Amino acid sequence: MEWTIGELAARADVSSRTLRHYDEVGLLSPSRTGPGGLRHYGPEQVARLQRILLLRRTGMGLADIGRVLAEEVDEAEGLRAHIAALEQERERIDRYIREVRHTLRAREEGVDPCPDVMFEGFNDRYRDGVVERWGEEAFRAGNEWWHDKSVREQREWKRATEALVADWAAASREGAAPDSDRAQELAARHVEWLAIPGTPVHAGDRERSIAMVTCLADTYVEDPAFARTYGDREGAEFVREALRLYARTRM
Structure with a gap:
């Protein structure tokens, strides 16, 4: 399969003059030249043109593009x-x-x-951890869910989150035990709060949900930022033990 210079120019949304110029500077030669000097381009030339146009969109000059393509050992790696x-x-x-x-x-x-x-999005700051544990789709689903909300809904969700954290901190300060009704009710609220699109909890995957809750519970203690969220390390340990118990016995 091949295309004439006019056909390729129309498909690539460039001018025939541009393609002739690329040929003149040694950047893109046609696969063959037909009667009357009409240039024809095959699949390899089309793929090379795509690379040239992509590099042009980054602001790279033609001379630099030529060097990049000349030094490229693996075209597939370059495309990746x-x-x-x-x-x-x-x-x-x-x-x-x-x-x-x-x-x-x-x-x-x-x-x-x-x-x-x-x-920032709902979980932008945690992107690497989310992608590593649950994949790119989980990250995207969470962000789409967040940005589909109205401003008021986003604020309401944040207020509900702050209320949950405050209730955890209060229960810890007041000496509630991880296995108390109060702590287990908070754990149930916490798991419900985690049921965001893209998460195992939202998908109803029991085994992965337990693993997710347990992993997050450990993070609340291991990460100093989370420990401060729940008041102090003791508060974070209280949340961890309550969530771990809930995951073992009620999920």
Whole structure:
């Protein structure tokens, strides 16, 4: 299969003059030249043109593109690198879109947009850990769930979260035991709070849900930031033991 210079130019959304220029500078030669000097391009040339156009979109000059392609030993590896770069760019653009949508929704609802909501997603700061434990889809599902909420719904969810943390801290200060009704009710609320799209709890996967709750419970003690969230290390240990017991006996 091959395409004439006009056909390829139309498909690639460039001009025939651009393709002729790429040929003149040694960046993209046609697979053959037909009668009357008409250039024809095969699949290999089409793939190379795609690489050239992708690199051009990054702002790279033609001379630098030529060097990159000349030094590239494995074309497939180069394409994989480009896919990774494009995915990062897509995530950056998606983040900007979310920020502007959040501001627009806030204005339409007559409330002030919150910086912590505007400039990060539901679990952006925990991205690496989420992806490592539950995969990229879990991260994306959580963020989509969060950004589908209105500004008021996001604030209500944050308030509910703060109330749960405050109740845990209060129960710890007042000496509740991890196996007490009070602690186990808090554990049930906590697990329900974790039922966010993309998580095993939301999917109803019992074994993975138990593993998730247990893992998070350990993190609350091991990570100093979480320990401070629950008042102190003793408070975090109380939450851990209550959640572990709930996972063993009630999930």
